[in-house]
Amino acid sequence: MIWSAFKISLLVVSLATVVVSIAGTALGFLLARREFPGKELCDSLVTLPMVLPPTVTGYYLILLLGRRGLVGRYLFALTGWTVAFTWEAAMIAAGVMALPLMVKSARAALETIDPRYELVSFSLGKGEIETFFRVTLPLASRGILAGVVLSFARALGEFGATLMLAGNIRGKTQTMPLAIYEAFISGEDHTAQALAVILTLASIAVIYLTNVLTRPKKAQ
């Protein structure tokens, strides 16, 4: 049980973190640097899972992606596959819950970068994409990395939304937090303890890493 939950968590959380890091940075960039109608509404929507009870977020995800869901029904009609109760569902739930942290961190990090650095880069003949990867991203890298670490932690601890959308199927969708719950309910104290220790150590590592990353850089 420990080993399978560990493997599922690792797969789900690492994939979710990769997707969230890229999508969250892109969204954070749009929010920090571009003006478009409905910008703050977009920010609110993305942030919503941070404030909503996770079960409510999970419920919305079912309404959206379930077999009869708004998007899910077309997916099912086209492919005969539905996302609910698969490991992909666990990944989506973890991702949606982690995205607000990533977007907030990326937006905050990018907003502290003087936009004139980008103007300098343009004046040196560089396009928007090259400027983003060679100037903006490196300058905001610490804040963005801190966002990645926080997102990883949020995805690792995800419980409520995952339970709603992916269920608690051992060996399939059962991540470590779900496994702890089941172990505890069924009296397998040693299993619960072992999983709790693993998650605690991971959390300590996360706090340490974020502190290191967000500490202001000392002048040389």
Next chain:
Amino acid sequence: MLDAAIKKRFGVNGPTGFALDVAFTAGEGVTVVFGPSGSGKTTTLRAIAGMVTPDEGKIALDNRVYFDATAQVNLPIQRRRVGFVFQDYLLFPHLTALENVLYGIRATDEKSRRARALEMLKLVGVDHAAERCPLALSGGEQQRVALARAVGSKPAILLLDEPLSAVDVATRSRLLDEIAELQRRTRIPFLYVTHSPADAARIGDTLLVLNQGRIVQQGKPLEVFNAPLNVPAAQVAGAENILMGAIAEHQPEQGTSVVDLEKCRIIIPRADLPQGARVTLGIRADDIIVSREPVTRTSARNLLAGTVKRLLRDGGRVELVADCGVDLKVRITPHSAQALALAPGVPIFLLIKASACHILL
């Protein structure tokens, strides 16, 4: 040759709004855009660079159209080939000095790019700091690297927005001469924004005077500062006469030196500068006395003979422009102007205390 006509409106009409409306050409050499803060200097520069979009007008450099409101042309910054140097340098902090310069250099192979970057750093005299991070450089060094970075990208024009207002006076004086030298070597037209008359006179080949979004005078820097054409130009030019010359001889026992201004000589109250040193002098228009007769027994060390060029009446005072070989403006009261029967062409004598002549740069 830059050919610009820029109209841009900010805010609403009336006292809170601001409208920029300028048209000018800038050719070879250093063109200084001079004016008080809020006069539209920076907006003009940013419009040329493509960082601000004008409401109306046309901007073209050597027949390449950057912006044309009627033809709906608006080239993005990266296709304009304009170098831009900011007051606060804005070196990329995650790159070394050399990497900052390399960033803008277009060349195919790594070896020639590197060679060119090093050559650029050498040109501005900071090749010794090539491997250092911007944070480890002094303000003057950072601005030199920023210049190297901008020039290295082979811009068609270099725009400098108050590049020296954050460095100390000694460094500023040296850098002004170096920037002028850099222009002569690269032959790129420079557009240099400043609100310092001394800087403008020292570096400018021509000067555009901006006030409240309009060009009020255009010409050689010393003419603009010492012989304003009209009241608005006189107001922007300020109270200071700007003179440029070189130390001709010392008078150590007096604690003074003679400055050669080509067409006349001025005695200044300092003897510590080396002979031949270039100096930029300031003499306030209020510190000069006008006389109709040559005064012989006086404590004033400088007595210049000349004629009245023009008189500008601005409220309760008169600004008199005198031609004494160099132009000098003098502020007098309307009463004095009347009592001395001053009018264009009248011969006069100017008395200036040595201590009223101070070194600006």
